[in-house]
Amino acid sequence: MRRWLPRLLPLLSVAILAACDNQAPTAIDEDLVPVGPVTVEVRLPWSQFASNLRVLGGFGFASEVGLGFLAKEYEGVLNARTLVHFNAFPTEATVVDSAGTTRTDTKLSFVGGNIMIRFDAEASTNTGPVTVSAERTLVHWDAKTATWQNAVDSIDHRVAWGQPGGGPTAPLSSIGWTKSGPDSVLIRLDSTMVAALADTASALERGVRISLDTPGQRLQIKRITLKLIARPSVRSDTVLALTVNPSSVTFVYTPAPTAPTEGLRVGGVPSWRSILTLGLPATVPGTAAACARVSCPLRVTDERITHVGLVLTTRPTEAPFRPTDSLSIEARSVLAPGALPKSPLGGQLFVDVLGRTIGASLPFAGFAPGTPRTVELAITPFVRNLLRGTSETGGTPSPTLALLSLHCPVEITNCFESRSLTYASFAGPGQSGEPYLRLVLTVSGALELP
Secondary structure (H helix, E strand, O other): OOOOOOHHHHHHHHHHHHHHHHHOOOOOOOOHOOOOOOEOOOOOOHOEEEEEEEEEEEEEEHOOOOOOOEEEEOOOOEEEEEEEEEOOOOEEEEOOOOOOOOOEEEOOOOEEEEEEEEEOOOOOOOOOOEEEEEEEEOOOOOOOOOOOOOOEOOOOOOEEEEEOEOOOEEEEEEEEOOOOOOEEEEEEEEHHHHHHHOOOOOOOOOEEEEEEEEOOOOEEEEEEEEEEEEOOOOOOOOOOHHHHEEEEEEEEEEEOOOOOOEEEEOOOEEEEEEEEEEEEOOOOOOOOOHHHOOOOOEEOOOOOOOEEEEEEEEEOOOOOOOOOOOOEEEEEOOOOOOHHHOOOOOOOOOOOOOOOEEEEEOOOOHOOOOOOOOEEEHHHHHHHHHOOOOOOOOOOOOEEEEEEOEEEEOOOOEOOOOOOOEEEEEEOOOOOOOEEEEEEEEEEEOOOOO
């Protein structure tokens, strides 16, 4: 045995050295290095991502809302009336005469009618009965620009009402309404009223003003139509019911709200926008799991961003304009910040499968005193463009963001900025519930070595 030992030692040494060559003493065992993705959520206070907050008003028109509003001394101050232009009355109708022959009658006699008003009960404030009146307007008014003070209020032409709020008028009729009954009322018109309404010799365009006679309430109107009762000349024992739709619906109100001295505001008519400038930090703190994968603090890059949400906290809205129905809010890029308030806006950040804008829904309960709510508005594409340094069209992205409220009817893909007489209010910088930015980043891969 001793004879073979000197011969075995060199062989054992070679084997040991070979084994050592197969293990790198300075390498890290891959099984000990986390390489899977990890998600990090970071909340940035206002001072770390936003600046230059402005609230601008005057966007859109009441005629774009598609709704009517009525108020009389609501919360002691608000008065609102709805104005309607009806289309031309029909001049002919298809009638079956006494002999059973179908004929076109061009000599219709209007013997009466009614104005049908459908209310939005949930958005109206009354708990008891109210009285609503219809009057015929006696002067020309412009549906797009009319205000409480002016019948026409365009840039180069202004005409005051003879009486503020849509006057003078000639009375038609009135009707009571309560939420416990049907959501619609019919204001009856006799033949004389219909004839006066049809007379357009003085360019009155078949104008009607709807008013609320009961003080202390605010009502919202969903739809207004005119039903005419006509007697055909070829068959006097028959009456026809003919529908006349509005050519325009708008509303006027007083007083107009003033710009807020603090906080954010969106919505209203004309609409308010809140404008802010975004600038993200280059790095943010990482978690232990993230820092085991990459170097910390974490670099903020467009590849790592999976979600960015602007989180707002509601605050009480002034009582006359406090929402009684849900509102929506959307973010758009301000393409030319230096041209504000006339800067064009970028396209939708998110759309659904039908091409309709997706924003955030605001619960109306959050705008009453003592009921703050948070709402998160996704702005991921906007932030990714900023971090990338290019927009979808290849240009330099604007860092300025506009928050606005939109009215997006389900039957069309277009949205209108004017949504409601009411508006939404949010806490501003330095206030309890100030806005913050929620960043969600995903990091993965091998450990970044210095």
